[in-house]
Amino acid sequence: MTIRAVVRGVGHYLPDRVVPNSELEATVETTDEWIRTRSGIERRHFAAEGQTTSDLATRAARAALADAGLAPDDIDAIILATSTADLTFPSAATMVQAALGMTRGFAFDVQAVCAGFVFALANADALIRSGQARRVLVIGAETFSRLMDWSDRTTCVLFGDGAGAVVLEAAEGAGTSADRGILATDLNSDGRYRDLLYVDGGASTGTTGHLRMQGKEVFRHAVEKLAQTAHAALDKAGLTSADVDWIVPHQANLRIITATAQRMQVPMDRVVLTVQDHGNTSAASIPLALSVGKARGQIKPGDLVVTEAIGGGLAWGSVVLRW
Numbered sequence: 001m002t003i004r005a006v007v008r009g010v011g012h013y014l015p016d017r018v019v020p021n022s023e024l025e026a027t028v029e030t031t032d033e034w035i036r037t038r039s040g041i042e043r044r045h046f047a048a049e050g051q052t053t054s055d056l057a058t059r060a061a062r063a064a065l066a067d068a069g070l071a072p073d074d075i076d077a078i079i080l081a082t083s084t085a086d087l088t089f090p091s092a093a094t095m096v097q098a099a100l101g102m103t104r105g106f107a108f109d110v111q112a113v114c115a116g117f118v119f120a121l122a123n124a125d126a127l128i129r130s131g132q133a134r135r136v137l138v139i140g141a142e143t144f145s146r147l148m149d150w151s152d153r154t155t156c157v158l159f160g161d162g163a164g165a166v167v168l169e170a171a172e173g174a175g176t177s178a179d180r181g182i183l184a185t186d187l188n189s190d191g192r193y194r195d196l197l198y199v200d201g202g203a204s205t206g207t208t209g210h211l212r213m214q215g216k217e218v219f220r221h222a223v224e225k226l227a228q229t230a231h232a233a234l235d236k237a238g239l240t241s242a243d244v245d246w247i248v249p250h251q252a253n254l255r256i257i258t259a260t261a262q263r264m265q266v267p268m269d270r271v272v273l274t275v276q277d278h279g280n281t282s283a284a285s286i287p288l289a290l291s292v293g294k295a296r297g298q299i300k301p302g303d304l305v306v307t308e309a310i311g312g313g314l315a316w317g318s319v320v321l322r323w
């Protein structure tokens, strides 16, 4: 008998305000055509003034709990992946815990930037498989609009705000790749690349800071490392690309997503795409895509799903799971 972390519920929340590329044309020296052709992004959502990352996360969490048919106190742990926590501390996860009215268990944030949700899933899987938690709420939530330097057109057009969440629950499996739940994870980071993508603020500056990125270099690493990590996770699960029903990639750039799918030899009609509607929502992008993919009727019970993501650090990884 093998313990597996199985997805019991999924949900998401997007702020009301939708900002199409045409709206950015008014304030940034850019065009709808440039943004579409270079990134695949057509619109993104921005949080309202005063609406924080933990607010978005709480709404996504409620949606996932409702989908699972569970109450907050049925949950043993909350792991929130974010780089835009409301405050330096306490963790945004404990704010969500309080907002949900959850009075037991424990909550903490995971910070692996755009790869955060993959890292959070791997942590939740470890907690469940080691018997430390039976049900874990795993959330990705971000307000990256607040990290943008609006005078830097190479970055400010690419990001958006949002949140997604899944409820993972312990279940007995046979220990084979036919089991439902998380089958394998692969995590990596290489701090030598810190200057490729970072925020120039924090405890060392006393400011929140702005996102800085060497886009071309990040692009190059992404195309190489995402297929690599996805293959590594599939290998660990004893599976190959031919077994994949859905790639649910980090939604940063359509060209990166396409190049990765090509390297994995998975056709694009097996890839869940939300980048056009959400932009890059960092750690929120994969759970958003899982939730939207399920709502569209793409992801169904029993499907083999591969998630892969890369972000600042660099940090990158992949999770293979059967829905």
Ligand SMILES: CC(C)(COP(=O)(O)OP(=O)(O)OC[C@H]1O[C@@H](n2cnc3c(N)ncnc32)[C@H](O)[C@@H]1OP(=O)(O)O)[C@@H](O)C(=O)NCCC(=O)NCCS
Binding pocket: 029, 030, 031, 034, 035, 038, 039, 114, 153, 154, 155, 157, 213, 214, 215, 216, 217, 218, 219, 252, 253, 256, 280, 310, 311, 312
């Ligand atoms: C950022 C990115 C879209 C830029 O695409 P690119 O094809 O590399 O574009 P370049 O940086 O070569 O810029 C091409 C030109 O467009 C211009 N440009 C940059 N941003 C622009 C914008 N928003 N609107 C119009 N023109 C823009 C540049 O100034 C440059 O002009 P030049 O040729 O006169 O110097 C691309 O590098 C990328 O997606 N990188 C990965 C980023 C990413 O996903 N990061 C997150 C990972 S979590």
